[in-house]
Amino acid sequence: MARAHSTRRKVVTTIAAWGVALTIFFPVLWMILTSFKTEASAVAMPPQFLSADWTLENYATVWARSDYPRFFWNSVVIAVGSTLLGLAVAIPAAWAMAFVPGRRTRDLLMWMLSTKMMPAVAVMIPLYLLFLRFGLLDTRIGLVLVLMLMNLPIIVWMLYTYFKEIPGEILEAARMDGASLWNEIVYVLTPMALPGIASTMLLNIILAWNEAFWTIVLTTTKAAPLSAFIASFSAPQGLFYAKLSAASAMAILPILIMGWFSQKQLVRGLTFGAVK
Amino acid sequence: MGKIELTRVRKAFGEVDVIPGIDLTIEDGEFVVFVGPSGCGKSTLLRLIAGLEDTTSGTITIDGRDATHLPPAKRGLAMVFQSYALYPHMTVRKNIAFPLKMAGMDRAEQDRRVERAARVLNLTDSLDRRPGQLSGGQRQRVAIGRAIVREPAAFLFDEPLSNLDAALRVGMRQEISELHQSLKTTMIYVTHDQVEAMTMADKIVVLNAGRIEQVGAPLELYNNPRNLFVAGFIGSPKMNFIEGPEAARHDAHTIGIRPEHIAVGDGPWEGVVGLSEHLGSDSFLKVAVEGIGTLTVRAVGEIGVHHGDRIRLAPSGKIHRFDANGLAL
Amino acid sequence: MSTRSSRLAARGMVAPSVVLLLIWMVIPLSMTLYYSFRLYRLLSPDRTGWVGFNNYLWFFNAPEFWQALFNTLALVGGVLLVTVTLGVLIALLIDQPVKGQSFLRILVIAPFFVMPPVAASIWENLFMHPQNGLFAALARGFGMQPILFLEQYPMWSIIGIVSWEWLPFATLILLTALQSLSSEQLEAAEMDGAGAFARFRYIILPHLTRAITVVILIQTIFLLGIFGEIFTTTQGGPGSASTTLPYMIFKQAIAAKDIGRAAAGGIIAVILANIVAYFLMRGLGRNLDA
Numbered sequence: 001m002a003r004a005h006s007t008r009r010k011v012v013t014t015i016a017a018w019g020v021a022l023t024i025f026f027p028v029l030w031m032i033l034t035s036f037k038t039e040a041s042a043v044a045m046p047p048q049f050l051s052a053d054w055t056l057e058n059y060a061t062v063w064a065r066s067d068y069p070r071f072f073w074n075s076v077v078i079a080v081g082s083t084l085l086g087l088a089v090a091i092p093a094a095w096a097m098a099f100v101p102g103r104r105t106r107d108l109l110m111w112m113l114s115t116k117m118m119p120a121v122a123v124m125i126p127l128y129l130l131f132l133r134f135g136l137l138d139t140r141i142g143l144v145l146v147l148m149l150m151n152l153p154i155i156v157w158m159l160y161t162y163f164k165e166i167p168g169e170i171l172e173a174a175r176m177d178g179a180s181l182w183n184e185i186v187y188v189l190t191p192m193a194l195p196g197i198a199s200t201m202l203l204n205i206i207l208a209w210n211e212a213f214w215t216i217v218l219t220t221t222k223a224a225p226l227s228a229f230i231a232s233f234s235a236p237q238g239l240f241y242a243k244l245s246a247a248s249a250m251a252i253l254p255i256l257i258m259g260w261f262s263q264k265q266l267v268r269g270l271t272f273g274a275v276k
Numbered sequence: 277m278g279k280i281e282l283t284r285v286r287k288a289f290g291e292v293d294v295i296p297g298i299d300l301t302i303e304d305g306e307f308v309v310f311v312g313p314s315g316c317g318k319s320t321l322l323r324l325i326a327g328l329e330d331t332t333s334g335t336i337t338i339d340g341r342d343a344t345h346l347p348p349a350k351r352g353l354a355m356v357f358q359s360y361a362l363y364p365h366m367t368v369r370k371n372i373a374f375p376l377k378m379a380g381m382d383r384a385e386q387d388r389r390v391e392r393a394a395r396v397l398n399l400t401d402s403l404d405r406r407p408g409q410l411s412g413g414q415r416q417r418v419a420i421g422r423a424i425v426r427e428p429a430a431f432l433f434d435e436p437l438s439n440l441d442a443a444l445r446v447g448m449r450q451e452i453s454e455l456h457q458s459l460k461t462t463m464i465y466v467t468h469d470q471v472e473a474m475t476m477a478d479k480i481v482v483l484n485a486g487r488i489e490q491v492g493a494p495l496e497l498y499n500n501p502r503n504l505f506v507a508g509f510i511g512s513p514k515m516n517f518i519e520g521p522e523a524a525r526h527d528a529h530t531i532g533i534r535p536e537h538i539a540v541g542d543g544p545w546e547g548v549v550g551l552s553e554h555l556g557s558d559s560f561l562k563v564a565v566e567g568i569g570t571l572t573v574r575a576v577g578e579i580g581v582h583h584g585d586r587i588r589l590a591p592s593g594k595i596h597r598f599d600a601n602g603l604a605l
Numbered sequence: 606m607s608t609r610s611s612r613l614a615a616r617g618m619v620a621p622s623v624v625l626l627l628i629w630m631v632i633p634l635s636m637t638l639y640y641s642f643r644l645y646r647l648l649s650p651d652r653t654g655w656v657g658f659n660n661y662l663w664f665f666n667a668p669e670f671w672q673a674l675f676n677t678l679a680l681v682g683g684v685l686l687v688t689v690t691l692g693v694l695i696a697l698l699i700d701q702p703v704k705g706q707s708f709l710r711i712l713v714i715a716p717f718f719v720m721p722p723v724a725a726s727i728w729e730n731l732f733m734h735p736q737n738g739l740f741a742a743l744a745r746g747f748g749m750q751p752i753l754f755l756e757q758y759p760m761w762s763i764i765g766i767v768s769w770e771w772l773p774f775a776t777l778i779l780l781t782a783l784q785s786l787s788s789e790q791l792e793a794a795e796m797d798g799a800g801a802f803a804r805f806r807y808i809i810l811p812h813l814t815r816a817i818t819v820v821i822l823i824q825t826i827f828l829l830g831i832f833g834e835i836f837t838t839t840q841g842g843p844g845s846a847s848t849t850l851p852y853m854i855f856k857q858a859i860a861a862k863d864i865g866r867a868a869a870g871g872i873i874a875v876i877l878a879n880i881v882a883y884f885l886m887r888g889l890g891r892n893l894d895a
Contacts, residue, residue, distance in 0.1 A: 013701040017709055020695055024772065025712040028719060030739065031727045043737040046746065093622035096615035108619070110886060115626050116826045117878040118634070121854040122871030125864050126636035149629040156622055172328050173361035177375035177422065178349040181614050187374070191365040210720035212833040231722045231837070241730055241737065248723040256718045260711055267710065267777060330608040347610060 035245035042241040058246035075225035079208040082147035086155045094159035112153040120213050140223045147208045162196025199269030209255045226251040278430035278462030279304045285334035295486040310466045311473040312483035318466045354423035355432040360415045362407035369403040372421045393421040413444045430462035504602035516571045528597035535574035543590025640868035647862035660869035669845040673853040681828045683764040692775030700783045717773040721833035728766045729838045759839045759847035775820045782816035818889045
């Protein structure tokens, strides 16, 4: 819309949009800034922005006092593992729902989503006992299983919406061309749905990475990921803001960086495939 | 080889009988066109033959082998879809080679066949492009290429030209006809366009509401339509139908006369010209004739008749007679 | 494309997901159901037995329970209200031709990457802390007493924190939906004499219905289970001012070590979730088609 006053309007909206975006981002920025301050500088009043004493010491301390690489590696294994396992189970299911829909497909999908509504605390005790019984407590495989099941409905739903965009005729063509079901999924469906699958994968890695209930309840030390590590770190108030911030930054930076690098797929994934 | 026989083939979706029961034989090497209005079951019938839908009852045999329960891949048929259904993530080369790869053919043979198909279809320069970079006509050729490399028993075409513009459609129509002449493979072609049916077919199957109305060579249907439906469907512009006393004079419930079988000049009918379309090669007139109704008239060449003129008309060709049930007498 | 064999294959391919989710639902849930009718306290393991509905009655008679129920619904409703309203406004703003739009988007989605314990601790310590928080500094700068967020307004504070976490999600979905609105439609409305507000009310808002539905649906799923934020900040306090149902159950299990009661609470939470889900699906389900 070309308007006479469009330049002025553009300046105003630009300033407003940047103001809002920076406000939303500010808490993260402030945490990162704090993580580079000395403890005294971190709690100084009035707050110090540029005049603070900058240091890397907090990171060194957190690194020395905790076993960061292990937590990090656990997070990676659990997030990626549960997502890949989930995809392996969900791709066939989403194929079936999208391309061979029956009368009950919709209900089935809604039922799957409704399992996500089951509050985790409601099954905390039984799950804890089951884990105890089967020796899964504080193991990565146990967490991979739980997070996979927890996010499976979301994965199925997202893939379903992406698959629905693919015209059924192309899969029929593959069938006419002599492709078996397996070949149809491997050579035609999966490559065509790759952007959607990537988005689903990214979103679920984030959801699993940030999961902070089961990871706390079901782990102690061996298999604890970063979300459990950070929960163990938030102890005495105010005494070490800078170190707390450093630990927090170390917990979220990997995913933040991954998210920013894969922004395009992620934005698509963040909408859960539900909006085009 | 590709002789296809349908015996009492029935298809129901839930309670609805889309195809109540069809018997049809398609001879090896024939070019058969299924034609009919939308929703007549012609595409469903094609998909039953392809194996993309299964029959509710009845049998389908291909070359004498019962194929009723075979999956599509095992029937030895190839299909060209309305939307072309090309694999967007593969190059043209890979698209055409896909059925060969699925059949487990060795790479050298795959390449040889793809090259040959590309030469025939004029696609050699586009082999390494993706479908998205091709024009509609080229995509259509790729779809055909993908079908011919397999050397199938029969080709199935599902309204393959309906996504092309008018000029391209005529060209592709000829190409498909030429392909049939050189390959001599059975082809089954579904369309709602009777011009395509008339120009391409050895044998036309006219379908309506899941039933076969008539099967025959194009001119046979044109000259001897078995009922009102076929008479009205085949031929353009549509045949004129006249009921009442004029029909009774011919001892029929309804008579039909094609627009090209009415001459302007002296004759028994008199009327006023409503619409007149002058195309140069032909002239089409809509004439309101007293006691009969509006007749469409096609005259060859230019003719000096215009809106509002009073003219006389005479039948100059065959008058088709039908009984009260719409069957030809 | 539905032949008997493909339908059969489809059933076989849905089966693993369905079976896994059934196991995931049925086994723990039936165990919870079983415990909910049992006397089962970790502190006195030798006293066991059936207690009928006593565990449930304890919940219904606890004043804390009704507070927790209210808090749970207030949290869900409050966060939905804030995120949808702000989300629409921000989406409208960012959708304008703005310099550096893609970088803006990076900034706006950042909170989504922050895990709940970290989000909670940032807000608790760096912002809301009455001595060292930025808000306190701001208040002092204006010569006011610092507000005791988590002590005096615990639910409001938690709603604020959770809203911040979910705002990116709402904004992004709404923005995506907004971008799919054809500008021709807006121009046609403008030609028809619709002002900016009328365009928003009659063209943009109806276009966003589906997106808003998705936001509400998905957020509700996650919000009903909010736990980490409360655990990190208020621990449900002061008193039970910010105790939600999940947190109350957690307290019964971990602090009181009364498994029977926690299980009964779990079953109540499941029933609540189902009621909410039912109304959501009925009210919004049809918006999902199209």
